[in-house]
Each structure stands twice: as C-alpha cells, then as structure tokens.
Amino acid sequence: xxxxxxxxxxxxxxxxxxxxxxxxxxxxxxxxxxxxxxxxxxxxxxxxxxxxxxxxxxxxxxxxxxxxxxxxxxxxxxxxxxxxxxxxxxxxxxxxxxxxxxxxxxxxxxxxxxxxxxxxxxxxxxxxxxxxxxxxxxxxxxxxxxxxxxxxxxxxxxxxxxxxxxxxxxxxxxxxxxxxxxxxxxxxxxxxxxxxxxxxxxxxxxxxxxxxxxxxxxxxxxxxxxxxxxxxxxxxxxxxxxxxxxxxxxxxxxxxxxxxxxxxxxxxxxxxxxxxxxxxxxxxxxxxxxxxxxxxxxxxxxxxxxxxxxxxxxxxxxxxxxxxxxxxxxxxxxxxxxxxxxxxxxxxxxxxxxxxxxxxxxxxxxxxxxxxxxxxxxxxxxxxxxxxxxxxxxxxxxxxxxxxxxxxxxxxxxxxxxxxxxxxxxxxxxxxxxxxxxxxxxxxxxxxxxxxxxxxxxxxxxxxxxxxxxxxxxxxxxxxxxxxxxxxxxxxxxxxxxxxx
Amino acid sequence: xxxxxxxxxxxxxxxxxxxxxxxxxxxxxxxxxxxxxxxxxxxxxxxxxxxxxxxxxxxxxxxxxxxxxxxxxxxxxxxxxxxxxxxxxxxxxxxxxxxxxxxxxxxxxxxxxxxxxxxxxxxxxxxxxxxxxxxxxxxxxxxxxxxxxxxxxxx
Numbered sequence: 001x002x003x004x005x006x007x008x009x010x011x012x013x014x015x016x017x018x019x020x021x022x023x024x025x026x027x028x029x030x031x032x033x034x035x036x037x038x039x040x041x042x043x044x045x046x047x048x049x050x051x052x053x054x055x056x057x058x059x060x061x062x063x064x065x066x067x068x069x070x071x072x073x074x075x076x077x078x079x080x081x082x083x084x085x086x087x088x089x090x091x092x093x094x095x096x097x098x099x100x101x102x103x104x105x106x107x108x109x110x111x112x113x114x115x116x117x118x119x120x121x122x123x124x125x126x127x128x129x130x131x132x133x134x135x136x137x138x139x140x141x142x143x144x145x146x147x148x149x150x151x152x153x154x155x156x157x158x159x160x161x162x163x164x165x166x167x168x169x170x171x172x173x174x175x176x177x178x179x180x181x182x183x184x185x186x187x188x189x190x191x192x193x194x195x196x197x198x199x200x201x202x203x204x205x206x207x208x209x210x211x212x213x214x215x216x217x218x219x220x221x222x223x224x225x226x227x228x229x230x231x232x233x234x235x236x237x238x239x240x241x242x243x244x245x246x247x248x249x250x251x252x253x254x255x256x257x258x259x260x261x262x263x264x265x266x267x268x269x270x271x272x273x274x275x276x277x278x279x280x281x282x283x284x285x286x287x288x289x290x291x292x293x294x295x296x297x298x299x300x301x302x303x304x305x306x307x308x309x310x311x312x313x314x315x316x317x318x319x320x321x322x323x324x325x326x327x328x329x330x331x332x333x334x335x336x337x338x339x340x341x342x343x344x345x346x347x348x349x350x351x352x353x354x355x356x357x358x359x360x361x362x363x364x365x366x367x368x369x370x371x372x373x374x375x376x377x378x379x380x381x382x383x384x385x386x387x388x389x390x391x392x393x394x395x396x397x398x399x400x401x402x403x404x405x406x407x408x409x410x411x412x413x414x415x416x417x418x419x420x421x422x423x424x425x426x427x428x429x430x431x432x433x434x435x436x437x438x439x440x441x442x443x444x445x446x447x448x449x450x451x452x453x454x455x456x457x458x459x460x461x462x463x464x465x466x467x468x469x470x471x472x473x474x475x476x477x478x479x480x481x482x483x484x485x486x487x488x489x490x491x492x493x494x495x496x497x498x499x500x501x
Numbered sequence: 502x503x504x505x506x507x508x509x510x511x512x513x514x515x516x517x518x519x520x521x522x523x524x525x526x527x528x529x530x531x532x533x534x535x536x537x538x539x540x541x542x543x544x545x546x547x548x549x550x551x552x553x554x555x556x557x558x559x560x561x562x563x564x565x566x567x568x569x570x571x572x573x574x575x576x577x578x579x580x581x582x583x584x585x586x587x588x589x590x591x592x593x594x595x596x597x598x599x600x601x602x603x604x605x606x607x608x609x610x611x612x613x614x615x616x617x618x619x620x621x622x623x624x625x626x627x628x629x630x631x632x633x634x635x636x637x638x639x640x641x642x643x644x645x646x647x648x649x650x651x652x653x654x655x656x
Binding site: 050051054167168170171174175177178181192216219220222223224225388389390391393394395397398399401402405406409411414415418421444448451 | 534535538541542545546548549568570571573574577578581582585586601604605608609610612613614615616617618624627628631632635636639640643647
C-alpha cells in the first residue's frame with residue numbers, strides 16, 4: 001500500500017466522531033496550557049497518563065498529540081501579550097511580538113503567529129507523512145549495537161549540546177538515568193537502588209518525576225522569588241487580521257521557518273528552541289527593514305513561530321519511527337506507548353499501522369481546529385491570562401496531587417513527588433535543565449537493554465560497537481558533539497597564543 | 502553567595518557518593534550500567550566543583566529568597582501529606598484521613614498565600630470549589646481512585 005492510501009485510511013479513523021472529539025479536547029486543552037505560564041505539554045500529558053488504562057490507544061494518542069500541537073499555538077499568545085514566554089520555544093516570539101503588541105498591533109502579531117503555526121504545522125505533518133516509512137526502512141537495519149550508539153548520540157545532543165552548560169545538562173541526564181534504574185531489573189530480576197523501600201520495587205513512575213519537576217519544582221521556585229507586580233496583559237486593540245503588507249512580509253518567513261524547524265526537530269538532537277533562534281537571525285539578515293527588528297518586526301514573529309511548530313512535528317518522526325524521544329514531551333508520550341505494551345520503533349508502523357496513520361491524520365485535523373481556536377476565539381484565551389498567579393499555582397498543585405495520589409493512593413508517591421519537586425527547585429535555581437532528567441529516565445533503561453543485548457550477541461566483547469560501521473559512525477558523531485566545542489575552543493586559544501608569539 | 506555554591510556541591514557530591522554503595526552487592530550483569538552512572542555522576546560532581554571554584558557558576562544571586570513564601574508553601578505541602586490519608590502510628594489513628602478535597606483546599610489556600618494573596622478564607626473557598634470539581638471530574642468521570650474522606654463520603 002502506498003503512503004497516500006494509508007493516510008486516507010488514517011483519515012477514516014481520525015474522522016470518526018469520537019476521535020474528532022478527542023482531537024478537539026486535546027487541542028483546546030493544549031492551547032489552554034500553552035497560554036498559561038507554568039504549565040507545559042510534558043506536565044499535562046504526564047497528568048493525563050492514567051487515562052491510558054481507560055481509553056484505547058488511538059484515542060489517547062490523538063488527545064496527546066492535540067495537546068502537544070495546541071501548546072505550541074497557545075504559547076505564542078502569551079509571549080505576544082504578556083512578554084513572559086508561555087513555553088521555552090516561544091522566547092524568540094516575545095522579542096518582536098510583544099513590541100508589536102505595545103504598538104497596538106497585537107492582532108496582526110497573533111494572526112501571523114497562528115497562521116504561521118498552521119502553515120508550519122501542516123508542512124511538518126506532511127513531512128511526517130512522507131518521512132515515516134523511509135526512516136523505518138533505515139531503522140529496520142539497526143541491531144542492538146546501532147540502537148545503543150544512536151541513543152548515546154541522542155543523550156549527548158540533548159544534554160550537552162542544547163542548553164548552556166554541557167556539564168549541567170549531563171548531570172541532569174545522569175540523575176534521570178539513576179531514577180530510571182530504580183526498581184527491579186528487567187533482565188535479571190535484581191533490585192536496584194530501592195534502598196529497601198517496598199514502594200520503590202516497581203520503579204518510580206514517570207508521572208511522579210515529570211509532575212514533580214515541572215509542577216512542584218516550578219511552583220516552589222516561583223514562590224521563593226520576590227513578588228513583583230503581575231505584568232499587565234496587553235489589550236488586543238486592533239482586529240485579528242493582517243493587512244496586505246503583513247501577508248507580503250509573512251509568507252516567506254513562514255516557509256523558511258518551517259524548512260529550518262522540521263529537519264532540526266527530526267534529528268536525534270531535537271529541541272524547538274534552536275530552530276527559533278536560527279529562524280530569527282535568518283529573518284533579521286534577509287529583512288528589507290532590518291532596523292525594525294527589536295521594535296516589532298512582523299518577520300521576527302512569523303519565522304520563529306513557524307519554526308517551533310515545524311520542529312514540534314519533526315520531533316514526532318524519531319519518536320514514532322525509532323522510539324527515540326528527543327524532548328521531554330516526547331519522552332512522556334513514549335512512556336504512554338509503553339503502558340499500552342506498544343514499543344514505538346520500526347515495528348510500530350507494521351504492527352500498529354492504524355494507530356500511527358490515525359494519529360498522523362488527526363494532526364492535520366488538529367491543525368485546522370487550532371487555526372479556528374486561535375484566530376476568532378483568541379479573546380477566550382486572553383481571559384485565561386488574567387487568572388491571578390496565587391490561584392493559578394494553587395490550582396496547579398491540586399492537579400499535581402490528583403495526578404500522583406489519584407493513580408496510586410500512595411502517600412509515598414506524594415512524598416517522592418515533593419522530593420523530586422525540591423530537587424527541581426534546586427535545579428531551577430542553579431540553572432540546570434530539567435528536560436534531560438525525563439529523557440534519561442525513559443531512554444536510560446532502553447539504552448541499557450540494547451547495550452546488554454549487544455554485549456550478549458558479541459559474547460561480552462565491547463568491540464561490537466566499533467566494528468559495526470553504522471554504530472561506529474554514530475559514536476564518533478556523539479564524541480564530536482561532546483568534545484567538539486571544547487576542542488574547538490582549545491585550538492582557537494592555541495592559535496591565539498602562537499599568533500601572539 | 503559562597504554558601505549557595507556549597508549547597509549545590511553538597512547535593513551533587515552526596516548524590517554521587519550515595520549512589521556508590523548501592524550497586525556493590527549486585528552481580529556483574531545488572532550492576533554495569535549503574536556503575537557507569539555512578540562514575541559519570543562522580544566525574545560531573547568534580548567538574549561542577551571545579552567550575553564553582555573558578556567562580557564560573559552562574560546563578561541568580563541577585564534574587565533574595567522569599568522565606569515567607571517558602572514557609573507557606575512548605576506548610577501547605579506538608580499538611581497535604583499528613584491530612585490526605587491521615588497518620589497511623591502504633592495502631593492508633595493520630596490524624597484522621599481528611600481526604601483529597603479538604604487537604605487540597607488547605608494546599609490551595611496556603612499556595613495562594615505563598616504567592617501573596619491576602620484573603621485566606623476567600624482562597625479557601627475557591628480551593629474547595631476547585632478541589633470538588635476536580636474530584637468529581639477525575640474520580641467519578643475519569644475513574645481515578647482518589648479515595649474517600651470527610652467530604653467525599655457525601656458526594
């Protein structure tokens with residue numbers, strides 16, 4: 001069957017009333033949490049993980065994907081109107097978007113962000129549609145050794161290359177891997193890191209860690225900050241429309257942003273922040289009016305917004321085709337697959353084709369719904385921005401309690417949640433990234449499994465990772481990514497010294 | 502300022518050392534990766550310490566901790582732990598199980614106070630409503646098991 005007819009079958013699944021409803025709920029919830037500062041898609045999906053025991057996988061993933069896409073749309077509203085980015089991927093948007101809003105052009109900024117997100121989301125989804133099968137074909141050639149090396153590359157890029165300190169990123173990653181090791185070892189039945197606590201035998205639930213880091217840790221951190229006056233929400237004075245000039249200046253940045261965002265998202269490095277920065281500086285260079293940048297240039301909203309949505313779509317490619325999550329949200333989604341007993345990876349497309357194609361089709365539909373939700377109905381979301389912080393964070397903690405206590409009725413889990421929250425607080429205070437913790441926790445045990453399988457195949461000879469050409473290539477890439485910046489700095493310094501001499 | 506550094510080191514180093522003895526009893530198979538993690542944490546702890554000694558450790562030193570906020574939030578979280586399921590000790594029920602709704606109401610009010618909301622009682626009322634709605638939504642509609650308590654009995 002070719003891609004097109006499979007996609008049509010996907011639409012047949014996604015267009016059933018119940019799945020349309022899930023999609024609508026997903027994109028609405030996603031937009032809401034994207035708008036609210038302090039709530040992100042990773043946290044929300046983690047809180048909703050328990051529904052995986054109630055609904056069928058297709059519905060759950062349509063819901064999760066809707067939240068994921070929706071958060072990207074909603075985040076831009078916050079960064080334009082409040083100057084506090086709703087999501088880290090929207091930081092760049094606030095640079096120009098907020099300036100536009102201050103000049104009374106909030107409507108145009110919101111419009112270019114929403115339409116750009118739609119264009120990029122659609123291009124990204126088309127990208128998923130046509131890349132899924134080739135990537136799977138490639139991945140089918142992978143053995144445990146290649147997988148292990150690929151995961152090493154993913155670890156290094158996520159922890160060391162993204163973010164501002166390799167040491168801190170790696171520390172976060174290792175802490176996550178440590179958390180992932182807790183419990184019974186799958187292959188030998190040995191208990192690891194349980195400290196004699198019975199409740200830890202099953203391992204720590206990813207919900208506890210995600211909610212602890214993103215909800216409790218974040219709330220603690222904000223509670224300890226001096227209370228500033230809440231920043232005022234800018235009014236949308238003009239209509240949510242773009243004039244001819246705006247269209248002319250927006251469409252190219254949309255396309256360029258999509259083309260930057262999708263490949264970067266699809267690489268095993270992932271992350272939505274880097275493409276937004278790249279797109280911003282590119283638009284600044286190409287703009288006819290570079291002097292407007294910093295004072296509300298529409299290109300500076302259109303490009304980065306497209307880039308972050310396209311990269312969000314790109315992240316789903318390695319997630320679905322390789323089982324490799326490259327963002328915290330993707331990692332939480334991967335654990336949702338695991339709780340269904342489904343292993344994302346090359347086999348997913350053949351064993352659960354209906355699920356994957358239904359999911360992809362729902363992404364097209366969700367994107368269209370989001371365009372409607374975010375243009376005519378944007379006033380609704382603006383009202384949500386006016387929820388006062390004390391009540392917002394009080395509410396977040398209530399939902400955090402439900403998400404953990406509500407699945408296990410265990411006070412131990414609640415204690416763990418708070419402990420992870422305190423850790424998240426210190427990480428936040430000392431500028432450690434938190435996403436590598438989640439990725440390490442989910443991907444660490446998978447990497448270990450592949451490592452041990454490869455070692456079993458080679459009868460304990462670690463050379464297997466170097467003898468296989470693809471594996472060697474990936475390891476060399478990982479080493480370069482880790483040591484490259486440091487080596488480059490050294491050679492530059494060395495050259496500088498000899499130059500002086 | 503230096504004290505803040507030290508807390509950071511202590512956390513990292515303690516983490517690394519605390520992890521070491523845990524894996525010694527295990528056999529070679531399951532212990533290999535934990536050992537690698539231990540080694541990695543240890544090396545990273547040293548690197549972090551060096552970085553801190555060189556003064557390269559960026560942190561938000563300008564911000565003063567808001568202790569009142571921490572205390573209110575801490576009190577809220579702690580009360581939630583104690584009240585939600587009650588405390589049993591030596592066969593005696595020291596604290597009755599107030600249940601999710603009441604303990605969350607208190608948590609909400611304390612959190613709001615930590616973020617500088619002046620009206621404790623009004624926040625309590627909002628928190629109660631929200632907890633009630635959340636309980637009905639998650640426990641009754643979505644089928645989570647949030648358990649019973651003083652208020653839950655009557656719904």
